[in-house]
Amino acid sequence: xxxxxxxxxxxxxxxxxxxxxxxxxxxxxxxxxxxxxxxxxxxxxxxxxxxxxxxxxxxxxxxxxxxxxxxxxxxxxxxxxxxxxxxxxxxxxxxxxxxxxxxxxxxxxxxxxxxxxxxxxxxxxxxxxxxxxxxxxxxxxxxxxxxxxxxxxxxxxxxxxxxxxxxxxxxxxxxxxxxxxxxxxxxxxxxxxxxxxxxxxxxxxxxxxxxxxxxxxxxxxxxxxxxxxxxxxxxxxxxxxxxxxxxxxxxxxxxxxxxxxxxxxxxxxxxxxxxxxxxxxxxxxxxxxxxxxxxxxxxxxxxxxxxxxxxxxxxxxxxxxxxxxxxxxxxxxxxxxxxxxxxxxxxxxxxxxxxxxxxxxxxxxxxxxxxxxxxxxxxxxxxxxxxxxxxxxxxxxxxxxxxxxxxxxxxxxxxxxxxxxxxxxxxxxxxxxxxxxx
Amino acid sequence: xxxxxxxxxxxxxxxxxxxxxxxxxxxxxxxxxxxxxxxxxxxxxxxxxxxxxxxxxxxxxxxxxxxxxxxxxxxxxxxxxxxxxxxxxxxxxxxxxxxxxxxxxxxxxxxxxxxxxxxxxxxxxxxxxxxxxxxxxxxxxxxxxxxxxxxxxxxxxxxxxxxxxxxxxxxxxxxxxxxxxxxxxxxxxxxxxxxxxxxxxxxxxxxxxxxxxxxxxxxxxxxxxxxxxxxxxxxxxxxxxxxxxxxxxxxxxxxxxxxxxxxxxxxxxxxxxxxxxxxxxxxxx
Numbered sequence: 001x002x003x004x005x006x007x008x009x010x011x012x013x014x015x016x017x018x019x020x021x022x023x024x025x026x027x028x029x030x031x032x033x034x035x036x037x038x039x040x041x042x043x044x045x046x047x048x049x050x051x052x053x054x055x056x057x058x059x060x061x062x063x064x065x066x067x068x069x070x071x072x073x074x075x076x077x078x079x080x081x082x083x084x085x086x087x088x089x090x091x092x093x094x095x096x097x098x099x100x101x102x103x104x105x106x107x108x109x110x111x112x113x114x115x116x117x118x119x120x121x122x123x124x125x126x127x128x129x130x131x132x133x134x135x136x137x138x139x140x141x142x143x144x145x146x147x148x149x150x151x152x153x154x155x156x157x158x159x160x161x162x163x164x165x166x167x168x169x170x171x172x173x174x175x176x177x178x179x180x181x182x183x184x185x186x187x188x189x190x191x192x193x194x195x196x197x198x199x200x201x202x203x204x205x206x207x208x209x210x211x212x213x214x215x216x217x218x219x220x221x222x223x224x225x226x227x228x229x230x231x232x233x234x235x236x237x238x239x240x241x242x243x244x245x246x247x248x249x250x251x252x253x254x255x256x257x258x259x260x261x262x263x264x265x266x267x268x269x270x271x272x273x274x275x276x277x278x279x280x281x282x283x284x285x286x287x288x289x290x291x292x293x294x295x296x297x298x299x300x301x302x303x304x305x306x307x308x309x310x311x312x313x314x315x316x317x318x319x320x321x322x323x324x325x326x327x328x329x330x331x332x333x334x335x336x337x338x339x340x341x342x343x344x345x346x347x348x349x350x351x352x353x354x355x356x357x358x359x360x361x362x363x364x365x366x367x368x369x370x371x372x373x374x375x376x377x378x379x380x381x382x383x384x385x386x387x388x389x390x391x392x393x394x395x396x397x398x399x400x401x402x403x404x405x406x407x408x409x410x411x412x413x414x415x416x417x418x419x420x421x422x423x424x425x426x427x428x429x430x431x432x433x434x435x436x437x438x
Numbered sequence: 439x440x441x442x443x444x445x446x447x448x449x450x451x452x453x454x455x456x457x458x459x460x461x462x463x464x465x466x467x468x469x470x471x472x473x474x475x476x477x478x479x480x481x482x483x484x485x486x487x488x489x490x491x492x493x494x495x496x497x498x499x500x501x502x503x504x505x506x507x508x509x510x511x512x513x514x515x516x517x518x519x520x521x522x523x524x525x526x527x528x529x530x531x532x533x534x535x536x537x538x539x540x541x542x543x544x545x546x547x548x549x550x551x552x553x554x555x556x557x558x559x560x561x562x563x564x565x566x567x568x569x570x571x572x573x574x575x576x577x578x579x580x581x582x583x584x585x586x587x588x589x590x591x592x593x594x595x596x597x598x599x600x601x602x603x604x605x606x607x608x609x610x611x612x613x614x615x616x617x618x619x620x621x622x623x624x625x626x627x628x629x630x631x632x633x634x635x636x637x638x639x640x641x642x643x644x645x646x647x648x649x650x651x652x653x654x655x656x657x658x659x660x661x662x663x664x665x666x667x668x669x670x671x672x673x674x675x676x677x678x679x680x681x682x683x684x685x686x687x688x689x690x691x692x693x694x695x696x697x698x699x700x701x702x703x704x705x706x707x708x709x710x711x712x713x714x715x716x717x718x719x720x721x722x723x
Contacts, residue, residue: 056654231700232649233693237693260648264576266565268567286555289556
C-alpha cells in the first residue's frame with residue numbers, strides 16, 4: 001500500500017554528452033564503442049538497479065545518486081539507468097525487480113547490498129531470464145542460500161542468468177585468523193550470529209566459519225544460537241562467552257545490535273582481547289556512535305581509498321573516487337561506494353561487448369566472458385579457479401583486515417589495514433592491537 | 439544455569455519497555471486513540487536531542503530537559519491541528535493518519551539525518567556498573583528502571599490527585615458530559631497528547647543511550663510498546679510497568695535457555711496473556 005517508488009532516469013542530451021566527452025578522453029572512447037548498437041536496439045539500453053534507499057539498510061544505498069550521476073554522464077544517452085528502492089525488504093526487492101522487468105523492460109539487472117537484497121532480485125532474474133550481476137553479499141548466502149537443498153553440496157546447480165562477485169566466508173576465515181594470530185589469545189571465540197541470511201550462513205556448523213577457523217588456527221567457536229535482529233538484550237550471549245572464557249568475539253551483527261552488545265558486555269565485565277565483527281563496523285558513523293568504546297575494534301575491509309585499483313571507465317583511482325563522493329555529498333567515504341560503482345562498470349562493459357543488448361543470451365555470453373579490472377579489483381567468472389564449478393557464477397574480490405583507531409579528539413576514527421595476507425597488493429598500515437580497558 | 443542474572447537484566451530491560459509503553463497507554467486511556475507513529479515519534483525525539491547535543495555541544499541530559507517542553511508543544515499541536523479532526527466515531531481514520539505520519543517521519547528523518555545509525559552518549563556512565571558476585575548491574579539500565587517507576591508514579595499522581603487529572607479522567611469517560619461542565623475536550627485531548635510526548639522524550643533518551651537508533655528504528659519499538667500495554671491492561675499505568683517487566687523477563691529468560699527463543703518467549707507470553715485475560719492483567723473497567 002505504501003509503495004514508494006524512486007525512479008531515477010538519467011538521459012542526457014547529445015550536446016551534454018559531447019561536453020562530457022570533451023572533458024575526458026576515456027569517456028569519449030566508451031561513447032564511441034556504444035555507437036554500433038544504436039541501430040539494432042530500439043531506444044536506450046536499460047539497466048535496472050534495485051537498492052535499499054530507505055529502511056535499515058539505507059546506509060548501503062548512500063552512494064547511489066553519486067554513482068548513477070557519474071555513470072550516466074559517461075554512458076550518455078544510449079544507456080538508461082532505472083533505480084528502484086527495495087525499502088530494505090526482501091519481498092519489496094523482488095517486487096521491484098519484477099516491475100523493472102515487466103514494466104520498464106530492462107535489458108540487464110544489477111543489484112547490491114546484503115543477501116536480503118541480492119537474493120530475491122537474482123532469483124526473479126533467473127526465472128525471468130534477464131541477466132543479473134550482484135555484489136556486496138558474501139557468495140555463500142547468495143549461491144548456497146538459493147539452492148534447492150543448501151545442506152547437500154552434491155545437489156548444487158549453477159545459475160544461468162545470475163552472476164555474483166564479492167568475497168566469501170573462506171576469506172573471512174583467512175583474514176580473521178591471520179589477524180588474531182598477531183596477538184596472544186586462548187583461541188576461544190564467541191560468535192554472534194543473527195537469524196538472517198548472513199547470520200545463518202556464517203553460523204552454519206558445517207559450511208559456516210567455525211570449521212574453517214578450527215582448521216586455520218585451532219580456534220574454537222562458542223555459538224549460543226541464532227538471535228533475532230534488533231535485539232534489546234545480550235545477557236545470554238555475554239554469559240555464554242564469559243562462562244566459555246572467550247578471548248575473542250566475532251560475528252555478523254547489525255550496528256544497533258553491536259552497540260547494545262558491546263555496551264552490555266562492558267557493563268557486565270566481559271573483556272575480550274579482540275572483537276572482530278562484520279557489518280556493524282562497516283561505516284565510520286556506527287563506530288563513532290560507540291565513542292571511546294569503539295577504539296581498536298576490528299573488521300573485514302573490502303574497499304578503501306587506499307586500494308590500488310582504478311575505475312575502468314575514467315581511470316580515476318580509489319582515492320579520487322572517494323574524494324569525488326565526499327565533494328558530491330559532503331559525507332565521508334564508505335566501503336559500499338566502490339562496489340556500487342563497480343556494478344555499473346561491469347554492466348557497461350558487458351553491454352559494450354554484447355553487441356545486441358536486446359538479446360538476453362548475447363548479454364549472458366558477454367557476462368560469462370567478463371575479464372575487467374574495476375575499482376574494487378578484477379571481475380572474472382571462471383570454472384577453473386579455486387572455487388571449481390561455482391566459480392562460473394562467483395568471482396572473488398580481495399579482502400583484508402582493518403582496525404579502527406580513535407583520533408586524539410576522542411570522537412573520530414581512522415581505519416588501519418592490519419592484515420593483507422589474502423591480498424598482498426593492498427598496503428598494511430600497522431599491526432592488530434589488543435583491546436585495553438580502563 | 440543461574441536464572442538470577444537473566445531475571446535481573448530482564449526486569450531492568452522491562453523499565454525501558456514500560457517507558458515505550460506509558461505514553462501509548464496514556465493516550466489510549468484518555469481518547470481511545472492508537473498512535474501507530476508512537477515508535478517513530480520516539481526516534482524523532484532522539485534525533486531532536488542528538489541535534490541539541492551536536493549543534494549546541496550540550497550534555498545529553500540537558501538536551502532531554504530542552505526536548506521535554508518542545509515535545510509537549512509538538513504533541514499538543516499535533517492533536518489540535520491534525521488528530522482532533524480524525525476523532526469521530528470511526529477508529530480507522532486516526533489509525534490511517536498515524537500510519538501515514540509514521541511513513542512521513544521515517545522518510546523525513548532519512549532526508550534530514552541520513553541513514554547513519556546514531557547514539558546519545560553519556561560518557562563514562564554508559565559502561566559503569568555495580569558488581570555483586572556473578573551479577574553486574576549496569577548503572578544506566580538501573581536508572582532507566584527507576585525513571586520508569588518515577589514516570590509512572592508521576593502519571594498516577596497527576597491522574598488521580600490533581601484537578602487536571604480529574605478533567606482528563608472525566609473527558610475519557612464522556613466527552614459530552616464534560617462539555618456541559620464547560621470543558622473543551624479538544625483542549626483536554628491536546629494536553630493528554632502533550633503529556634504522552636513528554637514521556638516519549640524520556641523514553642527516547644534512554645533508548646538512545648542504550649543502543650543506536652536510525653530513521654527506520656521506530657516500528658520495532660512500537661511493537662514492544664504495544665505488547666507491554668496489552669499485557670498490562672489497556673489504559674493502566676502500573677499495567678505498562680508490569681507488562682514491560684514481564685516482556686523483558688520473558689525475553690532474557692527465554693534467551694538464557696536458547697537465544698533463538700528470546701523474541702519468541704516475549705511473543706508467546708503476550709499471546710498467553712491475551713488468551714487468559716483478553717483485557718490485560720490490570721485492565722481498567
